[in-house]
Amino acid sequence: MENKTSKVCGVSFNIVNELPQKVTNKLIRTVKTMKDSDYQGFEEVETILHYISGGVCGKIYDLGGDFILKINEFSWNDNTYDGDILRDLQGIPLIPKVYWYSDDNRFIVIQKINGRTVRDYFQSPFILKKQWVHIAFKEIAEKTVSMCLKRGWIVNDMHSGNCMIDYSGEFWIVDVGLFKKTGNHDYLAEHNLIELISESERIEVCNNMMAEAI
Numbered sequence: 147m148e149n150k151t152s153k154v155c156g157v158s159f160n161i162v163n164e165l166p167q168k169v170t171n172k173l174i175r176t177v178k179t180m181k182d183s184d185y186q187g188f189e190e191v192e193t194i195l196h197y198i199s200g201g202v203c204g205k206i207y208d209l210g211g212d213f214i215l216k217i218n219e220f221s222w223n224d225n226t227y228d229g230d231i232l233r234d235l236q237g238i239p240l241i242p243k244v245y246w247y248s249d250d251n252r253f254i255v256i257q258k259i260n261g262r263t264v265r266d267y268f269q270s271p272f273i274l275k276k277q278w279v280h281i282a283f284k285e286i287a288e289k290t291v292s293m294c295l296k297r298g299w300i301v302n303d304m305h306s307g308n309c310m311i312d313y314s315g316e317f318w319i320v321d322v323g324l325f326k327k328t329g330n331h332d333y334l335a336e337h338n339l340i341e342l343i344s345e346s347e348r349i350e351v352c353n354n355m356m357a358e359a360i
């Protein structure tokens with residue numbers, strides 16, 4: 147695979163998909179702000195980008211257009227490699243596109259999903275543009291699980307805050323940070339192999355929740 151890279155204020159980025167110049171400029175300003183503040187400058191970032199949400203591992207900002215920026219906050223026992231994982235899984239159903247991400251996986255530009263997390267959807271549902279077809283979703287979810295596995299990844303952590311439904315009614319897995327690497331041959335395999343069956347069960351639970359709600 148072609149491996150395009152770029153340096154932003156001394157930070158190495160992998161370019162999986164190209165970004166519009168306007169978006170790249172905002173990314174550059176943000177990386178500079180974070181670097182200059184020794185990665186503490188989240189408040190300042192909010193003067194550049196609109197804050198969307200804060201998860202366990204990082205903060206999500208709107209980069210404008212169809213792009214979001216995830217900034218991971220690392221701690222000694224808690225590194226996630228969303229960028230590397232997303233790159234491996236490009237083209238698989240339910241997986242968003244990744245654009246630029248830094249080598250250390252601190253900065254990751256991802257396709258923006260216009261919709262709500264499954265959790266928020268349950269609290270305040272919106273009318274879907276197309277009917278939810280339980281059986282069709284189950285098939286796609288199973289395809290996603292098996293395609294991820296073929297590429298060496300086990301779907302994991304698919305709770306309702308990590309899945310979204312967009313306004314057209316499509317389902318997305320927005321947080322792949324805790325997907326698990328099969329085998330234990332590299333640094334991404336720190337989270338051990340888990341039973342695949344539990345993953346199918348998780349998907350089934352998610353699926354049933356969706357089917358009940360719609």
Ligand SMILES: Nc1ncnc2c1ncn2[C@@H]1O[C@H](COP(=O)(O)OP(=O)(O)O)[C@@H](O)[C@H]1O
Binds near residue numbers: 201214259
């Ligand atoms: N691609 C995306 N498009 C739109 N919103 C997103 C996207 N990714 C994440 N979010 C929002 O940000 C929240 C936290 O993102 P997540 O990746 O789960 O962070 P964490 O790794 O900290 O759990 C999600 O619950 C969702 O509301």
Ligand SMILES: [Mg+2]
Binds near residue numbers: 201202307308321
């Ligand atoms: Mg999450």
